[in-house]
Amino acid sequence: MSTPTAERPASAAANAPAPGGTQAVDRASAIVALVVESEEPLTSTGIAGELGLAKSTASRLLAALEAGRLIESTDLGYVAGPLFWLYAARHDPWEETARLARPVMERVAATTRETVHLGVVRNGQMVHVAQVDTDYLLGAQDWTQRDVAPHASAIGKVLIAHDALPRPAEGLTELTSQTVTLPVTLDRQIAAIRERGYASAVDELEVGLTAVAAPVTGMGSTVFGALxxxxxxSRIGDRIDEIGRHLIDQAAELSAVLRRRTSKREGAA
Structure with a gap:
């Protein structure tokens, strides 16, 4: 029994006989599928080898697909193109934000060697939409799948301090002995966050866990998230100020990238 087309590997689709002169379309479709399904950017040489194509053929198809915005060339290789991200943005606007934030987050991870997060406000709640893991085994966990109390989180405190989330007046749950539970204490922290430009949470969400965050802004310099x-x-408790200042710079760079992309999209519209 033959394998259904949907389950055939991309290389088979690229080299299968194609009636009616559709071979170029089949090969281009195989390239798009390979790039979109890959978790890492792919080089033209890698694509040609994977699909069994001549390098010149792969180069021509890649150029045509990039011109059609189905794929996009980056310093590391080819990734899914703007049309895919436009579609994703219409269904989940944070997909594109996470993609654009990835280079900045990877730089922060390389510098700090710790887990890096991007948190935003979605439907009135704090949500982690992207993460770059640490090289260390200790500290690597998926925060995008966890509900986090904003008053015990560095990202949450940034969002509260800049009015992206409402400031809780009561009901501050005590998660550890270091968790802020008094609104007056949270108010003092908020004032300090606004003054120095970053927030920290030491042993407040979990004993032994420290977090630092800085605001990310959109159009009109409105804070909508935090890096x-x-x-x-034990590793970063004495590096809070160093990391905080680094995050301020990197969050500002990310904010600029996001504003440029938003301006281009609105200009195109």
Whole structure:
């Protein structure tokens, strides 16, 4: 029994006989499928080899697909193109934000060697939409799948401090002995966050966990998210100010990238 087309590997689709002169379309479709399904950017040489195409053929198809915005060339290789991200943005606007934030987050991870997060406000709640993991085994966990109390989180405190989330007046749950539970204490922290430009949470969400975060802004300099770093208190507890200042710079760069992309999209519309 023959394998259904949907389950055939991309290389088979690229080299299968194609009636009616559709071979170029089949090969281009195989390239798009390979690039979109890959978790890492792919080089033209890698694509040609994977699909069994001549390098010149792969080069021509890649150029045509990039011109059609189905794929996009980056310093590391080819990735899914703007049309895919436009579609994703219409269904989940944070997909494109996470993609654009990835280079900045990877730089922060390389510098700090700790887990890096991007948190935003979605439907009135704080949500982690992207993460770059630490090289260390200790500290690597998926925060995008966890509900986090904003008052005990560095990202949450940034969002509260800049009015992206409402400031809780009561009901501050005590998660550890270091968790802020008094609104007056949270108010003092908020004032300090606004003054120095970053927030920290030491042993407040979990004992032994420290986090630092700085605000990310959109159009009109409105804060809608925060770039954060977290790791064991034993590793970063004495580096809070160093990491905080680094995050301020990197979050500002990310904000500029996001504003440029938003301006281009609105201009095109």
């Amino acid at each position: 954060g770093v977290s790791g064991p208190t």
